[in-house]
Amino acid sequence: MTSSVGHIEIRDLTLRFAQQGQSVQALQGITLDVHSGEFVSVIGPSGCGKSTLLNLVAGFIAPSGGSITLDGKPISGPGADRGVVFQQYSLFPWKSVLDNVEFGLKLQGADKRTRQQRAHHLLALAGLGGFENFYPSQLSGGMKQRVGIVRALAANPRILLMDEPFGALDTQTRALMQQMLTELWQTLGISVLFITHDIDEAIFLSDRIYVMTARPGTIKAALPVTLKRPRLPDVVLSPAFLEIRARLHGLIAGERQHAFSTELVVA
Numbered sequence: 001m002t003s004s005v006g007h008i009e010i011r012d013l014t015l016r017f018a019q020q021g022q023s024v025q026a027l028q029g030i031t032l033d034v035h036s037g038e039f040v041s042v043i044g045p046s047g048c049g050k051s052t053l054l055n056l057v058a059g060f061i062a063p064s065g066g067s068i069t070l071d072g073k074p075i076s077g078p079g080a081d082r083g084v085v086f087q088q089y090s091l092f093p094w095k096s097v098l099d100n101v102e103f104g105l106k107l108q109g110a111d112k113r114t115r116q117q118r119a120h121h122l123l124a125l126a127g128l129g130g131f132e133n134f135y136p137s138q139l140s141g142g143m144k145q146r147v148g149i150v151r152a153l154a155a156n157p158r159i160l161l162m163d164e165p166f167g168a169l170d171t172q173t174r175a176l177m178q179q180m181l182t183e184l185w186q187t188l189g190i191s192v193l194f195i196t197h198d199i200d201e202a203i204f205l206s207d208r209i210y211v212m213t214a215r216p217g218t219i220k221a222a223l224p225v226t227l228k229r230p231r232l233p234d235v236v237l238s239p240a241f242l243e244i245r246a247r248l249h250g251l252i253a254g255e256r257q258h259a260f261s262t263e264l265v266v267a
């Protein structure tokens with residue numbers, strides 16, 4: 001993987017859902033970039049359109065207006081150039097860890113030797129060496145999600161799209177997963193677009209954080225995170241971390257209030 005690919009360019013993106021004869025404006029005029037090899041997070045209040053944004057980049061839904069390109073090419077549907085990880089583990093329960101990871105490569109027509117080499121290499125990087133023949137039911141939540149990440153990486157995507165991937169995990173497991181993801185990202189040189197509710201998680205992981213407004217989702221701010229890497233767990237105590245956390249809290253607090261009052265009006 002070279003670092004000259006994986007550039008997402010989103011311009012003036014709009015999405016309206018048609019719902020029981022009514023139109024719901026989910027996103028409005030979103031402009032956002034993920035540069036090659038960059039780790040970018042998006043945070044915002046519940047219902048502001050974060051998952052919708054990710055689904056658009058994944059190509060699962062089509063925009064109502066505006067454009068999304070990956071390395072200059074418009075996105076017109078799902079593709080192996082983007083790996084997707086959701087909060088739910090979505091592994092095949094009847095397949096072993098190895099078969100789960102190899103699945104995408106098989107679809108691409110990769111031969112058995114290539115598939116197994118790639119799968120073993122990535123599983124080892126994710127700390128899952130030795131678990132190849134286990135089944136999902138035999139794994140912890142954190143391990144299942146590591147398999148999900150490895151599976152998304154197996155087909156050698158240019159960018160990893162992640163929608164609250166650690167949302168179902170306990171705090172301690174979550175911290176370990178953040179560390180592992182950072183290491184995988186740095187080793188592979190891949191771009192990441194990461195959705196989260198968690199401000200600390202966004203700061204710990206990202207090069208840049210976009211803050212969205214309540215629905216219809218627009219971009220309220222984009223903040224660079226200039227904390228040096230590697231970032232150790234105690235970086236959360238540093239003045240630089242606390243300063244950016246305070247700024248993000250300030251930006252989001254008003255939006256939470258707004259989202260809540262909108263819900264009340266709608267209800």
Ligand SMILES: Nc1ncnc2c1ncn2[C@@H]1O[C@H](COP(=O)(O)OP(=O)(O)OP(=O)(O)O)[C@@H](O)[C@H]1O
Nearest residue numbers: 017019024026045046047048049050051052053215
């Ligand atoms: N398929 C759909 N049809 C109609 N409306 C939808 C659909 N999917 C999402 N929406 C609406 O679009 C808005 C954005 O939803 P989305 O799931 O993207 O929010 P979110 O920011 O990911 O929220 P959360 O933080 O709770 O995951 C919401 O008002 C939601 O009700």
Ligand SMILES: [Mg+2]
Nearest residue numbers: 050051052163
């Ligand atoms: Mg969501």
